[in-house]
Amino acid sequence: MVAEAITQLCAHCGDRCPSASYRSEAHVFCCSGCQTVYGIITASGLTDFYTLDGAAGTSQRRVREGDYAWLEVEALATTYASYRDGNRWRVLLELPAIHCISCVWLLERLPRLLPGVRSCTVDITRRVATIDFDPRQIDLRQVAEGLARIGYPPVLRSQPTDQDPGKQRGLLYRIGVAGFFFGNIMLLSFPEYLGLGGDASATFIGQRIGYLLLLLSLPVLLYAARDFFSGAYRGLRAGRLTIDFPIVLGIVALFSRSVYEIGSGSGAGYLDSLTGLVFFLLIGRWFQTYTFARLRFDRDYHDYFPIGAYRVGAGGELRAVAVSALRPGDRILVKPGQLIPADGILEADAGGGIDYSFVTGEAETRPAGKGAEVFAGGRATGGALPITVSVPAAESYLLQLWRGGAESEPEMVAPSDRVVRYFTLGIVLVASLTLAYWYPSDPALAYRAATAVLIIACPCALALAAPFAYGTLQRLFGRVGCYLRSAAVIDRLGQVDAFAFDKTGTLVEQDGEAALTLCETEPPGELAVLLAMAGQSGHPKSRAIVSQLTGLGIAPAGIGPVSEVPGAGLRLSYGGSAYGIGSAVFCGLSAPGDRTYATVDGREIFSLGPARNRLRAGVAGLLERLRHRWPVYLISGDAPPRQPFWKDHLRPDRIHFRMTPFGKQDFITKLQASGKRVLMVGDGLNDAGALRTAHVGMAVSEQDSNFSPACDGIIAAGQLERLPAVLRAARRIRWVLAVSYGFALFYNVIGLSFAVTGTLSPVVAAILMPLSSVTVVALASGGSWVLYRREIDHLPE
Numbered sequence: 001m002v003a004e005a006i007t008q009l010c011a012h013c014g015d016r017c018p019s020a021s022y023r024s025e026a027h028v029f030c031c032s033g034c035q036t037v038y039g040i041i042t043a044s045g046l047t048d049f050y051t052l053d054g055a056a057g058t059s060q061r062r063v064r065e066g067d068y069a070w071l072e073v074e075a076l077a078t079t080y081a082s083y084r085d086g087n088r089w090r091v092l093l094e095l096p097a098i099h100c101i102s103c104v105w106l107l108e109r110l111p112r113l114l115p116g117v118r119s120c121t122v123d124i125t126r127r128v129a130t131i132d133f134d135p136r137q138i139d140l141r142q143v144a145e146g147l148a149r150i151g152y153p154p155v156l157r158s159q160p161t162d163q164d165p166g167k168q169r170g171l172l173y174r175i176g177v178a179g180f181f182f183g184n185i186m187l188l189s190f191p192e193y194l195g196l197g198g199d200a201s202a203t204f205i206g207q208r209i210g211y212l213l214l215l216l217s218l219p220v221l222l223y224a225a226r227d228f229f230s231g232a233y234r235g236l237r238a239g240r241l242t243i244d245f246p247i248v249l250g251i252v253a254l255f256s257r258s259v260y261e262i263g264s265g266s267g268a269g270y271l272d273s274l275t276g277l278v279f280f281l282l283i284g285r286w287f288q289t290y291t292f293a294r295l296r297f298d299r300d301y302h303d304y305f306p307i308g309a310y311r312v313g314a315g316g317e318l319r320a321v322a323v324s325a326l327r328p329g330d331r332i333l334v335k336p337g338q339l340i341p342a343d344g345i346l347e348a349d350a351g352g353g354i355d356y357s358f359v360t361g362e363a364e365t366r367p368a369g370k371g372a373e374v375f376a377g378g379r380a381t382g383g384a385l386p387i388t389v390s391v392p393a394a395e396s397y398l399l400q401l402w403r404g405g406a407e408s409e410p411e412m413v414a415p416s417d418r419v420v421r422y423f424t425l426g427i428v429l430v431a432s433l434t435l436a437y438w439y440p441s442d443p444a445l446a447y448r449a450a451t452a453v454l455i456i457a458c459p460c461a462l463a464l465a466a467p468f469a470y471g472t473l474q475r476l477f478g479r480v481g482c483y484l485r486s487a488a489v490i491d492r493l494g495q496v497d498a499f500a501f502d503k504t505g506t507l508v509e510q511d512g513e514a515a516l517t518l519c520e521t522e523p524p525g526e527l528a529v530l531l532a533m534a535g536q537s538g539h540p541k542s543r544a545i546v547s548q549l550t551g552l553g554i555a556p557a558g559i560g561p562v563s564e565v566p567g568a569g570l571r572l573s574y575g576g577s578a579y580g581i582g583s584a585v586f587c588g589l590s591a592p593g594d595r596t597y598a599t600v601d602g603r604e605i606f607s608l609g610p611a612r613n614r615l616r617a618g619v620a621g622l623l624e625r626l627r628h629r630w631p632v633y634l635i636s637g638d639a640p641p642r643q644p645f646w647k648d649h650l651r652p653d654r655i656h657f658r659m660t661p662f663g664k665q666d667f668i669t670k671l672q673a674s675g676k677r678v679l680m681v682g683d684g685l686n687d688a689g690a691l692r693t694a695h696v697g698m699a700v701s702e703q704d705s706n707f708s709p710a711c712d713g714i715i716a717a718g719q720l721e722r723l724p725a726v727l728r729a730a731r732r733i734r735w736v737l738a739v740s741y742g743f744a745l746f747y748n749v750i751g752l753s754f755a756v757t758g759t760l761s762p763v764v765a766a767i768l769m770p771l772s773s774v775t776v777v778a779l780a781s782g783g784s785w786v787l788y789r790r791e792i793d794h795l796p797e
Contacts, residue, residue, distance in 0.1 A: 011050075012038045037151050041106070044113050049106045068148070068156075070308025070320035071141035080140065080156065082130075088118075090132050091140060093154040095147065098127045107152065114138060114146045156307055175282045178224040181216050182275035188213060189272050210262035210269065217255070217271045225251055225278045227285075243463055246424045247281065253454035280773040281463055309334075309341045312386070326389050334385040340378045343391035346370060353564070354378040354385075381537060427457045434756045442758075449758035456751035464773060465740035468780035473733055476788040481716030482726050489712045492696050493730035495677045499626055500668060500690070502682035503636035506700045506720075507619050516548040518606045526605055528557035529579055530598045533570050536562045541596050542570070545581070545608060569596075577601050618721025623649045625724050631676070635664050635690070665689035681715075681723075698723075722792060729791040736783030740776055747772050 011027035012034035029035040041049055071077045083090040098104070103122070107129055110120040116137030121130045133143060144154050188209060228251065231244035251274060258269025310318045312331040323341045326332065331347070334340050340354070349369050355378065368374060374387060376396035431453040438446035470487035477484060484490065501507055531554050534545040563571045569582015580599045584591040587599045596608040626632050633654045634646060640657040647655070659667065664682075668690050671678050680687070680694035683701070691697030691711045699711040700720060715723065 010034050036149065040113065040150055044109075046106060046109055046112065049102050068141045068144040070310075071144060071156075072139065073308065073320045073322075076308055076320070076322055077140045084135070087134060087136065088132065089135050089140070090130065091143070092128055092130050093144070093147070093156070094128050095122075095152045095154055096127055097152045098122065098124055098129075103152070106150070110146075113150065114143060117143065171282065171286055174224040174227075175279065175286060178220050178275060178279040178282055181220050182272070182279045185213055185216055185272045185275050188216075189268065207262070207265055213269065213271045214259065214262055217258070217275055220275045220278050221251070221255055224282065228278075228281070241421045241424050243420050246420065246427060247277075247463055249424070249427070249454055250277065250457075253451045257451045277773060280777060283777075285467065323393050326392050328390055328392065330389045332387050332389060334380045334387060336380050336384060338380055340374055340376055340380070340385070340387065342389045342393045343373070343375050343396045344387040344389045346372045346374050347386040347388060353381055355381045427454065430457070430752065430756065437756075438758065445758045449756055452755035452758070453752060456755045457748050464776045465737055465744070465780045468777050469733055469736045469740065469784050472781045472784035473729060473788060476784065476792075477726060477729075480722055480726075480792055481719035482713065482722070483715075484713040485711070489696060490730045490733060492677075492712070493679070493727060494733065496630075496679040496696060496727065498631045498633070498671055498676035498678045500633045500635050500664075500671070500678055500680045500694070502664075502687050502700075503634060504638055506681055506683050507615060507623075507634075516545065516606055516608050519604055524554065525557070526577075526579075526600050527552075527554045529559060529572070529574055530581060530600075530605060532556035532559045533562050533572050533579060533581055537564055537570055541608060542581070545596075545598070548608075616717060616720055620649060622721050622723060627651070633667075633671075635659050635667055637661070637664075661687070661689050665693050668693045681720075725792045729787055732787055732791070733784065736780060736787060739783055740779045743779055744772075744776060747775075 009028070010030040012029060027038065029038065078084060080091045080093070081089050082092055095107070098107070101124075104124055107120050107122050110131065111117045114133075116134045118132040118134060120132075123129070131143060144156070147154055228244045228247050231242055232248040235242035235245060254270045254274040254277070258271050258274065261267030261269045307323060308320045309323050309326060310333045311321045311326070312333055313319055318333060326342050332341070332344070346368055347370065353367050354374060355366075373390075374385070376391075376393055431450045434453050435446050435450040438449055467487065470490050473490055474484050474487045477490075527549060531546060531549040534542040534549070535556055557574075559572060559574055569580060569586040572579040577600050580587045580597075582596065584595070584597055587597045587604075588602050589597055589599065589604060591597065591604075591607070598605045598607070623632060627650060631654065632650055633656065634650055635656045637659055638657060644652075656667065664687065668678050668680055672693075672695070677695040679696045679698060680690045681698045681700060682691060683699055687699070691699060696713070697711045698713045698715055700717050701714050715726075
């Protein structure tokens with residue numbers, strides 16, 4: 001018998017090790033990858049890496065080694081260089097495995113690990129590293145492979161990883177300009193607030209200070225506030241009154257009144273109110289556009305495909321080329337474990353079959369013979385696949401998952417057009433009536449009162465309440481692993497009345513495996529051969545065998561190629577014995593047909609039971625809470641289980657298996673046609689169409705850097721049970737807006753009652769305008785915080 005497994009901790013990543021088969025001196029490792037990385041780090045004298053953080057290492061069992069050979073092609077490698085010459089290259093690489101300060105510490109010492117690297121600077125929030133190296137000593141392929149060896153394999157995309165848009169930077173610049181001049185204008189206006197010096201605006205010095213304030217306000221008016229003017233103009237051209245229009249009315253009224261008062265010496269103007277209003281409005285806009293820098297919601301097929309492919313030349317030589325350069329008729333070779341980059345025709349039998357789970361979600365390997373049509377997104381599970389390209393990647397089956405609508409900018413939270421229209425017309429009407437009432441008796445008072453109405457009624461609450469309420473709640477959601485594309489998604493979450501869930505990777509643990517049952521006697525040598533056989537197959541059951549035998553301390557034997565019969569099993573003749581892994585019939589056994597068996601000369605060595613439906617923690621309670629109020633559906637690409645497991649959690653007529661990606665999308669469309677607002681929760685590329693089609697698409701992610709495309713939000717796998725609480729908070733955020741709007745209404749009623757009489761003091765207006773904005777911001781942000789604490793923060797981790 002194999003000795004009973006003992007539990008120890010890996011010296012590199014800290015994971016539990018079921019055996020001590022990977023050992024180096026006094027240290028134990030969970031896998032050979034961790035052992036290798038530990039050796040590299042210690043040999044370089046960087047053992048302080050393990051003292052900086054309790055979970056410094058990334059488990060190498062979860063790190064897939066990439067193929068970086070195509071980086072030797074200069075035309076492909078140079079696309080990642082932000083600067084290059086004969087002596088220096090600077091590249092920006094995305095490293096998703098970065099997770100703590102230890103990672104930063106180790107990567108910044110990359111020059112000690114890779115000769116030729118001059119420096120490495122890490123941005124931990126975006127999980128990217130800027131690497132400077134000497135191309136005469138090391139090339140980009142060697143840099144990428146070196147990073148992969150120490151546990152930080154770079155993700156190389158066809159688009160630059162630096163996605164910080166100029167628009168976002170420009171918004172931050174405008175906030176900075178508005179805040180700077182707002183602070184200085186308030187400082188210079190302080191004597192006016194306190195009523196010091198009498199009518200200072202009429203004095204020589206007072207007038208000069210007024211002109212200085214006008215000069216300081218120009219950058220805010222002409223630069224910081226320009227988006228409000230352009231937004232109002234675009235709305236008018238489209239025949240709509242947007243929220244920017246009443247804002248522009250207020251800004252123009254403030255500036256015009258200020259120019260008049262300062263020029264005539266009759267007052268100090270409202271420039272502090274103008275700059276403060278623009279400053280707070282821009283902060284509110286930033287709240288809406290801000291998302292966590294390390295997340296990318298708009299992915300396309302380039303992010304999932306290899307950048308390069310191996311094209312077969314006329315003489316049979318392999319040449320690395322860009323996938324985008326592939327054309328119909330090109331002959332390519334897809335290596336074992338790689339994705340097929342384009343649709344095509346198979347030139348030889350695929351001995352190990354093709355795994356399409358990347359596209360379909362069906363965790364089964366499909367046989368494919370010579371002349372069969374193969375599709376982009378399939379993975380070679382056995383030997384290399386020679387393929388003649390028939391359709392380029394840009395027109396492949398996979399790309400159709402994104403078709404049906406162009407990508408759009410993240411939504412902005414703003415009042416409805418009807419509210420804005422009525423508000424604007426109401427304010428213009430009040431200002432006009434005020435002007436008409438006072439003009440016959442006192443034209444000066446008439447203009448003063450009319451502009452005061454426009455000033456005091458500037459829609460600060462309409463413009464600020466929703467961005468700060470929703471934006472604050474969006475940020476707080478991130479604390480519990482729920483990241484949303486934009487604050488506007490919260491509003492749509494509050495409207496959801498139906499739910500659709502994917503199964504594998506969403507409700508069911510992705511790493512759930514059936515138990516492996518050993519027979520009474522099993523020589524370790526035979527288990528080593530069987531482990532090596534399973535290691536040559538990419539089938540999910542083979543991977544389960546590898547995982548469990550490795551966990552028992554078995555090391556793979558050195559064997560030759562294995563014969564894989566698609567849909568049946570593996571065969572090998574080794575050491576004079578016949579080895580087999582597969583079904584009972586394939587192995588020549590009379591045994592239950594729902595298990596996978598391993599035999600040597602017809603003698604059973606072990607068996608693997610059928611995969612279990614192992615729900616994620618808290619999922620049973622999640623489904624129980626949701627199904628009592630709303631219809632909940634299960635839509636999965638997998639085959640239906642043998643046992644009626646899901647009937648304990650969902651209504652039988654709402655459980656659907658063997659659904660293709662397009663079938664899922666059509667299912668969501670039909671639900672929406674019946675009037676339902678559907679929240680689709682899924683993972684994997686096969687859910688992309690359904691996620692985008694649904695009212696809200698939420699992707700479940702094991703890591704923040706790994707998630708589905710086309711989603712509106714991401715929820716961490718371990719936090720899925722918090723989804724009902726997130727939904728409650730999304731529904732109740734409207735009460736926070738009601739309180740903010742109620743305060744604004746009270747403020748406007750009081751302010752307008754003074755404005756229409758022409759008795760509104762410039763000093764009072766100058767204080768009330770920014771004070772009202774600050775109060776609205778405080779109410780909206782504070783209300784969201786209270787809502788979060790009440791609904792979500794008290795829940796156990």
